[in-house]
Amino acid sequence: MTIKSAFIGMGAAALLATSALAEPVTLRIQNHYSTEHPMGKAIAQFVDDVQVMSGGDITIEMFYASSVVGTTETFDAAISGVLDCDMTGGAYQTGKNPAFQFVGDIMGGYDTPWQQYSWLHYGGGKEAAEELYNEQNMHLVGWTIYGQESLSSSKPIASFKDLKGWKFRSPPGMETEIFEELGASPIVMDFTEIFTALETGIIDGADASGLNNNVGLGLYDIVKHATYPGFHSMPSDHLACNLDVWNGLTEQQRRIIDTAMQKLGFQVALANEKLNAEAAAMLQAKGIKLYDWSTEDRAAFRAAAQTAWSRWAEKNEQTRKLVESHRAYLKQLGLLK
Numbered sequence: 001m002t003i004k005s006a007f008i009g010m011g012a013a014a015l016l017a018t019s020a021l022a023e024p025v026t027l028r029i030q031n032h033y034s035t036e037h038p039m040g041k042a043i044a045q046f047v048d049d050v051q052v053m054s055g056g057d058i059t060i061e062m063f064y065a066s067s068v069v070g071t072t073e074t075f076d077a078a079i080s081g082v083l084d085c086d087m088t089g090g091a092y093q094t095g096k097n098p099a100f101q102f103v104g105d106i107m108g109g110y111d112t113p114w115q116q117y118s119w120l121h122y123g124g125g126k127e128a129a130e131e132l133y134n135e136q137n138m139h140l141v142g143w144t145i146y147g148q149e150s151l152s153s154s155k156p157i158a159s160f161k162d163l164k165g166w167k168f169r170s171p172p173g174m175e176t177e178i179f180e181e182l183g184a185s186p187i188v189m190d191f192t193e194i195f196t197a198l199e200t201g202i203i204d205g206a207d208a209s210g211l212n213n214n215v216g217l218g219l220y221d222i223v224k225h226a227t228y229p230g231f232h233s234m235p236s237d238h239l240a241c242n243l244d245v246w247n248g249l250t251e252q253q254r255r256i257i258d259t260a261m262q263k264l265g266f267q268v269a270l271a272n273e274k275l276n277a278e279a280a281a282m283l284q285a286k287g288i289k290l291y292d293w294s295t296e297d298r299a300a301f302r303a304a305a306q307t308a309w310s311r312w313a314e315k316n317e318q319t320r321k322l323v324e325s326h327r328a329y330l331k332q333l334g335l336l337k
Contacts (some may be wrong), residue, residue, distance in 0.1 A: 024056070025249060030063040031087035032071040039146070040064055042268055043087065049260040058253055078242050079137055085241040094173055096136065099318040101174050102326060103129045105235040108178060108305025109326055113145035113269035115333055116234060123329035132318050139246040141239040142261040146272040148230030152214055153205030154198065154223045158291045160300045169194050169206040174308050175233065181304040198222045207233065212275040220288050228280050228290040231298050
């Protein structure tokens with residue numbers, strides 16, 4: 001046996017020994033999308049990526065459409081061990097800590113998913129958020145951000161001046177404060193109530209989702225106006241895992257999941273950019289009016305958002321730290337003076 005072949009043999013043996021030490025693991029994860037939804041299909045690819053890259057060392061049992069517990073209960077289910085990881089969003093956890101607003105839906109912050117991803121990976125965001133998650137015995141793996149949401153309306157919403165008296169469906173939380181600041185009348189209601197409320201004139205419009213998703217929901221069969229590209233809301237879904245489960249994985253297993261999550265996040269943003277552009281062209285051809293707010297109007301909305309940010313920053317130290325982190329990075333990007 002040559003020296004070269006001996007070293008090759010020793011290396012192969014070491015590799016086998018390392019593999020033998022890594023126990024195969026099954027992770028139970030819940031998301032809030034159906035298997036047929038574009039996000040559901042993207043998540044299925046994430047599952048396949050992890051399983052293939054790990055050579056079968058990691059098996060993911062993915063539960064779709066909140067089939068184990070309710071969407072807002074997923075995080076707690078991961079904390080308690082009913083599930084291993086939560087693939088919904090941090091914004092559902094503001095009741096635990098208001099700081100989760102600033103890892104879930106920042107409101108009036110970044111213009112693009114790429115800027116927001118940049119804060120997470122290169123602006124100190126991951127470190128700032130990790131303290132918040134660790135306090136709940138959870139670990140933040142990463143985000144998926146599909147892009148800016150579009151407001152849909154039965155009347156023109158060409159600028160912030162059109163928000164005066166505008167009644168619309170709003171999710172709960174900081175969003176209602178911001179729009180009230182601009183003179184709108186946000187009404188918090190369940191997602192399923194939007195259509196009847198629009199048809200009966202209870203509301204003038206709705207904050208539901210991104211433009212392409214709104215098309216799929218059938219909103220533009222009822223209303224004929226929308227903001228695009230959006231400016232007000234860009235929610236992030238997270239992958240957050242029970243900290244004990246995460247720490248129990250090998251470094252190789254953790255890196256595989258992290259890499260697959262980054263691929264999922266970036267591809268979701270890319271795909272939605274294309275789908276939203278296609279939806280915009282289709283809607284305009286049908287006579288739907290799309291409004292791209294001016295730089296000045298966007299600045300007015302961001303100023304109102306900053307007022308709300310300041311109020312929320314007073315709630316506790318963790319919220320203040322996250323707000324300061326976002327503000328510092330937005331200034332670096334030139335989005336805040």
